[in-house]
Amino acid sequence: MTPETDLYQIFTQKLGFKLRLKQFAKERGIELTIAIVGLFIGIATVLVSNKIGVHQEILQASRMTDSYFNGVAELFARGMDENQRINLIIIARTEAIIEDLNQIKKPDKLASIITFVSHLKPKLFYREDDGESKRDKYIFLSDINLEGAYLRNINLEKSRLANSNLRKADLGGTNLKDTNAKRVNFEKANLDRVNFTNADLHGANFYKASIKEAIFTNANLEGAIWVNGKRCEPGSIGECHFK
Structure with a gap:
């Protein structure tokens, strides 16, 4: 069976579910691999973005408080x-x-x-x-x-x-x-x-x-x-x- 085989033919054959699944994976293995890799890349991107966002918030809060302490200390002086x-x-x-x-x-x-x-x-x-x-x-x-x-x-x-x-x-x-x-x-x-x-x-x-x-x-x-x-x-x- 060639890559161009109609997927409908696979699932209309009188095969067991496992055999159908193996046949489908064989015919569309590359597409599945690309899809799975893409999914993991997407999840990793979101996690990294969230980590960067949290780090930026911490830096922002630290800069705000440092600026406040310096300004108020100067006024107090x-x-x-x-x-x-x-x-x-x-x-x-x-x-x-x-x-x-x-x-x-x-x-x-x-x-x-x-x-x-x-x-x-x-x-x-x-x-x-x-x-x-x-x-x-x-x-x-x-x-x-x-x-x-x-x-x-x-x-x-x-x-x-x-x-x-x-x-x-x-x-x-x-x-x-x-x-x-x-x-x-x-x-x-x-x-x-x-x-x-x-x-x-x-x-x-x-x-x-x-x-x-x-x-x-x-x-x-x-x-x-x-x-x-x-x-x-x-x-x-x-x-x-x-x-």
């Missing part, structure tokens, strides 16, 4: 405590990079920005009403993804974290006193020794979180999901009440 305008520039730059890093899903880089500001000047996380010069603008930390982030032993007092994702994050020893943490996802997070004094934790999720030595004095826990999976009832102030 000018004496930001005495210059309200410099404070506002730092806040604007910080909010911009937080939004960018959140969009490309880089919680580790986001955590480094937040840690940097908390050591630099934690007052930038909330509206400042003290002193002669009042400041209405502050760095907004709500609605961001910080899953698995490392945020240990930093000061986030009075910050606004509502609706953010802190699942599996490590916040051991962090100060969250007076924070607005409504509906924050703390599932499986390390919250050991965290200070939640006076924090608004309404509707937050603490399922399977570690809360050893955590302080909840006067914290609003109404509607929160506790570590055991039960929901805190109305009137849960300072501790979770459930049936």
Whole structure:
């Protein structure tokens, strides 16, 4: 049988399925080989493209954070405590990079920005009403993804974290006193020794979180999901009440 043989003739012959398959492979072996090789090349191209894309995202995030640190450090060197305008520039730059890093899903880089500001000047996380010069603008930390982030032993007092994702994050020893943490996802997070004094934790999720030595004095826990999976009832102030 020649290569030009009609394939219809092969499958109309009274042959078993295996014999038909062997005959088909014999007649169209080259075409099948080319098709299979082409398929593997296509898959390899997609995998390489994805790997390159991920690498480019990592480089982009690193360049963004490096540029931010250099710029803010330069502003800080000018004496930001005495210059309200410099404070506002730092806040604007910080909010911009937080939004960018959140969009490309880089919680580790986001955590480094937040840690940097908390050591630099934690007052930038909330509206400042003290002193002669009042400041209405502050760095907004709500609605961001910080899953698995490392945020240990930093000061986030009075910050606004509502609706953010802190699942599996490590916040051991962090100060969250007076924070607005409504509906924050703390599932499986390390919250050991965290200070939640006076924090608004309404509707937050603490399922399977570690809360050893955590302080909840006067914290609003109404509607929160506790570590055991039960929901805190109305009137849960300072501790979770459930049936």
